[in-house]
Amino acid sequence: MSETSAPGSSNGPLTGLRIIEFAGIGPGPFAGMMLADMGAEVILIERSTDFATASHYPRMAQNRGKKSVALNLKTEAGQAAAWKLIESADALIEGFRPGVMERLGLGPEEVAKRAPRLVFGRVTGWGQSGPLAHAAGHDINYVALTGVMATAMRPGQAPLLPPTIVGDMAGGAMFLLFGIMCALFEAQKSGQGQVVDAAMIDGVAAMSGLIHQMRGAMGYWKDEPGQNHFLNTSPFYEVFECADGKHITLGAIEPQFYALLLQKLGLHDVDPKRQYQSADWPALKARVAAIVQSKTQAQWCAELDGSDVCFAPVLSLADAPNHPHNAQRHLFVDLEVDGRPQRQPAPAPRFSRTSARTPEQGTKIGQDTDAVLASVGYGATDIAALREAGACA
Structure with a gap:
């Protein structure tokens, strides 16, 4: 290293x-x-x-x-x-x-x-x-x-x-x-x-502190979960299950990232300007969930890794060190402790x-x-x- x-x-x-x-x-x-x-x-x-x-x-x-x-x-x-x-x-x-x-x-x-x-x-x-x-x-x-x-x-x-x-x-x-x-x-x-x-x-x-700021002065944080995109109720900031039972995360909060996400998912009929209309979220989230479930986690990684849709797969502790980004940055090291392998x-x-x-x-x-x-x-x-x-x- x-x-x-x-x-x-x-x-x-x-x-x-x-x-x-x-x-x-x-x-x-x-x-x-x-x-x-x-x-x-x-x-x-x-x-x-x-x-x-x-x-x-x-x-x-x-x-x-x-x-x-x-x-x-x-x-x-x-x-x-x-x-x-x-x-x-x-x-x-x-x-x-x-x-x-x-x-x-x-x-x-x-x-x-x-x-x-x-x-x-x-x-x-x-x-x-x-x-x-x-x-x-x-x-x-x-x-x-x-x-x-x-x-x-x-x-x-x-x-x-x-x-x-x-x-x-x-x-x-x-x-x-x-x-x-x-x-x-x-x-x-x-x-x-x-x-x-x-x-x-x-x-x-x-x-x-940032959450209190968003809740108070900015009025950006909603205590009601159904109206708060951070609380996993929106179609663009959530964990979704894939076809193989594994999961991916999407976090396209900003308008330009959200528009790109809609494009990548093939949701061309969705108006990106209505991103924060929480009344739209339940139906749209169901559509996104169905689309994500049509492919495996590996397939979504191939399509979305490195893009600006704010994407990452949900990896296990065992798999995380093998992701190309984590491996290139040497995020984990393998040791031998009293003759046994240990990862830190x-x-x-x-x-x-x-x-x-x-x-x-x-x-x-x-x-x-x-x-x-x-x-x-x-x-x-x-x-x-x-x-x-x-x-x-």
Whole structure:
């Protein structure tokens, strides 16, 4: 891949940045992976109690490019080691419920005293404050409460969204990353770190800004599904089934694209100027559906791929890497993880000069404990003493 560098190389745009990530699930590990992809040194602090099963622990894709240290934070020596790592870092990532880091003695106030320049990145579902701050939740809940899930509601049907992507990764991880980079930039001028409170619910709400604009000032968004072309009720913005049971998508919102779509489908008797007359949609949509069902997905790809009708086939996760566009852009990479093949998405975005790391298998728990501790001043005898005291593994 020309857009990425060799495994373990450090010429990415974030080379020289050290991040401490406290092991968790969901958006935190994904954010750490993206930072590692871009050249940052991401040190993953994992529980030493998990080290006993490390040989059976999967090499998580989201741990690619990271270094793993297994520490027991309930011991004084384990805490001391964690502090040395934190004091050596530029930023920290944690995704626990509010109060967990404080109970560990590693909360923002304590960190600010010992590492005043460090950016403290926190990602949660509901945020650090508010009536729901301490409640459990998942992606589906955060997207629902913002009103965004309702934008995927077909008439008479329950809304449906792809799991973990909108809330966890987009609303959580991406906004955490944006916040960390903003705070790091500001710290260069002020010399002071700060807390980044990245709540998934905040991020999802922020991403709906265009929809709120269309709904309000522009009057373009209709809450009634039957009058809203985005809600899969129109004949030109929808998923249609093909003759072979596979599906294609059409998204010809603009007039010129809609006119071309009518031409490609042979609907010469349809007036393109009536595109947004929702009363026409049910009958016309039935006609479009019948036309699409007359050919296979492959046949429609041959006819519509690359045209301005705004077309794409609905591909499975297995088939997506083989599409010519995705293959040419090296959208996915194939790895061997502990002797087994594994496919992963390639790093994004791409840079013209400081390329991202080539993805490699994720680190195992405690794999880098000795090397990382040595980087903050621990000698071999010190590390052996830590192990003897049960502070690391």
